[in-house]
Structure formats: structure tokens, C-alpha cells
Ligand code: AMP
């Protein structure tokens with residue numbers, strides 16, 4: 001089979017029928033089974049009754065791959081030879097559509113910052129096709145930034161290098177941290193320039209265009225269900241729910257025929273549980289999503305759509321990296337668990353026409369609180385090195401800890417790594433007990449007042465006594481804690497340093513960061529600089545402490 005040529009230069013290169021990518025097999029069930037927009041075009045339009053619109057990526061001027069995730073390539077069964085090929089470069093940048101692909105933009109709606117926004121859809125994401133992997137699974141390949149779709153509204157469908165680096169690196173970092181997430185196969189430059197007003201302050205400038213190839217079983221969002229429900233498109237809603245359950249939650253599909261209202265409730269329950277688990281992970285590693293609109297929440301419970309996200313450096317539950325949200329701070333770190341529940345309630349409303357039983361849906365959403373609390377307690381027990389959570393003893397310790405962490409600027413990541421080194425033996429002096437934590441404080445001279453030092457000493461005494469009741473040795477506790485408390489996270493300033501270099505043509509720091517983040521729990525000699533707390537210059541720099549949606 002031949003290629004569909006989108007880019008003139010590919011024409012010269014393609015060896016018809018002999019391509020190294022010929023062996024790739026696609027099984028496009030989403031487009032095969034769900035209703036398509038009868039008007040496939042990338043001109044903006046409403047698409048009632050459709051769940052997707054077929055659309056092709058836009059060719060680019062001079063595609064160039066900057067980085068590839070070896071782990072994702074392996075997951076997909078791509079060989080080194082394939083990844084190194086010109087065809088791969090062209091396919092990953094929208095310049096070549098491979099045989100078997102069936103590219104499309106998904107139609108969905110969403111609640112943005114608490115308000116219903118109507119039809120949104122993939123405005124700058126184009127799903128290429130569902131690749132069959134060596135283990136017989138299917139993974140959707142999706143290009144972000146490969147041109148306009150019918151859902152682009154007034155925007156250009158493109159992405160710039162800085163935001164693409166951030167998405168590429170963070171999705172892989174999250175995976176290695178053990179957080180459920182979509183993946184990233186490749187990061188490429190398009191060779192085109194893209195106009196962006198980064199701070200929305202009337203200073204537009206040209207920036208290098210880029211494309212990330214994202215990978216996940218699917219990119220179905222809460223908003224994918226909300227839109228047909230809001231339009232009264234109940235057949236389409238049912239088709240999407242049935243498809244999602246049959247393909248991705250097969251254990252819930254009834255043995256003896258079609259789904260019943262109970263099946264949809266069980267499905268909803270499962271999404272409630274997965275979403276709670278995902279957010280527990282975010283709170284564990286200090287990740288702030290930044291734009292938890294319902295169109296950015298995956299039905300699979302994966303972290304999706306890395307935009308103006310950020311990592312907590314000094315522990316501040318009121319922090320959000322997103323400048324668009326700086327007044328209401330709806331999506332601040334400490335609000336993520338509650339927003340997860342709010343978003344799930346919107347999903348429950350969307351599923352109502354299939355269930356028609358408010359009590360059953362209410363019971364499911366009420367379960368969120370328990371799922372989250374239990375998950376959070378287990379997670380905190382792990383972070384603190386306890387054998388198991390004991391609410392009577394541990395709740396007050398946790399509350400005081402969260403207050404102390406905010407009382408003086410304390411680096412969350414370094415704090416938990418330091419705590420693993422604290423001796424819990426009896427008779428250790430207060431100063432010795434505290435010493436491993438000193439490095440976590442940003443301004444100890446000014447902020448670590450005598451009163452605060454006394455509170456820390458008391459807390460550490462209580463903590464040590466609590467650990468001793470478990471009988472865990474200092475060594476065992478350190479090993480256990482260091483397996484859940486990362487040393488290396490995608491600190492905002494680290495990503496920015498990599499971006500600065502890349503924009504100047506040197507992509508080595510992106511590669512290096514990708515490699516550091518492969519082993520976030522293990523000390524890597526020679527790479528100490530990646531574990532350092534935010535330097536002073538990064539405190540207020542754009543890209544380090546604040547980000548806009550203009551990506
Ligand atoms: P986000 O907040 O990035 O999840 O985007 C919200 C909506 O805006 C989605 O429908 C996106 O597809 C769309 N969107 C964001 N940026 C662009 C862009 N540059 N071109 C077209 N659509 C976009």
C-alpha cells in the first residue's frame with residue numbers, strides 16, 4: 001500500500017510500498033463504530049449528531065524531530081530503524097498520513113472555569129489512528145499542534161516549542177513517577193513560525209512551531225459525554241458510553257447482552273474511583289494541573305492536556321501556575337480534590353439520560369469522598385513512612401505538618417526526601433533530628449523563627465515516637481519513603497532552562513531532562529543540579545512561577 005502524500009518533499013523520499021513503517025497495523029475502532037460528521041472539513045462548524053470530524057494534518061515547512069521517548073517507542077513496537085526514518089519524522093509532524101490511519105478531530109464540550117462552554121472539540125489535536133501494539137493492545141496516536149480542525153474556532157491549531165517541550169517532558173516524567181497519564185512519543189519542530197501573545201498584553205511575537213505526538217488508549221474526555229447530553233443527542237451519548245465501556249472497561253460489559261442502567265452506574269463509579277486515585281497521585285508529587293476544565297479530564301483517569309501546569313516548589317496549597325486563574329484560583333493545588341468531584345458531578349449529569357436514577361448516580365459521586373480520603377491517607381502513610389494510617393494518631397500530625405510546611409517557605413520535594421533521613425531513634429538531639437531538613441527551607445534565616453523551630457522540634461519528636469510504634473528501622477523507612485517521595489520532579493524552572501536552550505537551537509537539555517526524569521526516585525550522581533530547589537531568579541520569572549494558556 002502507498003502513502004498519502006501531504007508534503008512535497010516527502011514525495012521525493014517515499015519508496016512506495018517499501019517503507020520501514022509498512023509493518024505498522026492500525027485498527028481504528030473509534031471512527032469505525034461511532035457517528036462521523038457528514039461534513040469533513042477543517043472549516044469551523046457545529047457538528048450536531050457527530051462524535052468526530054475527519055480532518056487531515058497540515059503539512060509543515062521543515063519538520064525535524066528533537067526528541068523521542070524510547071519507552072513509548074518500545075510500547076508501540078517501533079524499532080530504532082523506524083524511529084530514525086524520514087517517514088517517521090514526516091508522520092510525526094503531519095507531513096505524511098500512513099496507510100491504515102484514519103485521522104480525525106474529536107467533538108466534545110466542557111465546563112471551563114465552572115461555566116458551560118458548549119462545543120469545543122479538538123482544536124489543535126488530530127488523532128491519527130489506533131496503532132496495534134506488540135501486546136495486542138491499541139494505542140491512539142495524536143498530534144498536538146498539527147493544524148486547524150473544524151473545532152479550531154478562531155485559533156490556528158498550532159502549538160509553540162515552549163509548550164510542546166513542557167507537555168513532552170511532563171507526560172513522560174509523570175509516567176516514571178507512577179502517575180496515570182497520557183504519554184508522549186515524540187517532540188518535533190515544524191519549521192514554521194507561530195504568532196503568540198504570550199502574556200496577552202499586546203506584545204505578539206513569532207515563536208518556533210512544534211508538534212508533540214501524544215499516545216493513550218483514547219483521548220475521550222468528560223466533555224465528550226457532556227456535549228451530546230447537553231444537545232439531547234441521546235443515541236450518540238449512548239453509542240459513546242457503550243463504545244467506551246466495551247473497549248476500555250470490558251469487565252463491566254454484561255455477559256448477556258446490552259448495557260443496562262446499572263452498567264452505566266458501574267462505569268460512572270469506576271471513573272469516580274480512577275479520578276480520585278489520579279488526584280491522590282497529583283497531591284503526592286506536588287503537581288498542579290492548572291486547567292481542570294471538564295474537557296481536560298480523561299474518562300480513563302489519565303492526566304491529560306499539559307498546559308499551564310506547575311509543580312509545587314515551596315509548599316503552598318493556594319498556588320496555581322495559571323495566570324488566567326490568578327484571581328479565583330479555582331485550580332489551585334489544594335482545590336484539586338474538590339474540583340475533581342465537581343467535574344465528576346458534571347459527568348454524572350451527562351450520564352443521567354442513560355440511567356434515569358438520581359439516587360444511584362448520587363451514591364456514586366458521594367463515594368468520591370471516601371475514595372479520595374482513603375487514597376490520601378494511604379498515600380500520606382507512605383510519604384511519612386508509616387506501616388499504615390491510623391487516623392486517631394496520624395490526623396493531627398498531618399494537620400500540623402501541613403501548617404508547618406506553609407509557615408516558612410519549604411520545598412515540598414526536598415522536605416520529604418530530608419524527612420527520610422531524619423533519625424527516629426530515642427535520645428537524638430533536636431538539632432540532629434532537624435539537620436536533614438534544613439536544605440528544604442528557602443529563607444531559613446528570616447523565616448525559621450524561634451517559635452517555629454520549637455514547633456518543628458515538637459513535631460519531629462511526635463513523628464519519631466509515632467514511627468517507633470511501628471518498629472521500622474531508619475534504613476527500612478528511608479528506602480520505603482524514597483520509593484514514593486521523588487527526588488527529581490519537573491520543576492518549573494528546569495523546564496524553562498531547557499526551553500531557553502532549545503529556542504536557541506540546542507536541544508541537549510531536553511534530552512538530559514528526559515533522561516533524569518526516567519529515575520525520579522533514585523539519586524543520580526553528577527545530576528545534583530536537577531534536584532535543587534528553585535533558584536531566586538526563578539521566583540518571579542514568566543515560565544517558572546506563572547504561565548499563560550497561550551501555548
Ligand atoms: P485547552 O484549555 O488547551 O484545553 O483548550 C480549550 C479549547 O481550545 C480546546 O477545544 C482546544 O482544542 C482549543 N484550543 C486551544 N488552543 C488552540 C489553538 N492554538 N488552536 C485551535 N484550538 C485551540
Ligand code: MG
Nearest residue numbers: 295296304305
Ligand atoms: Mg484541552
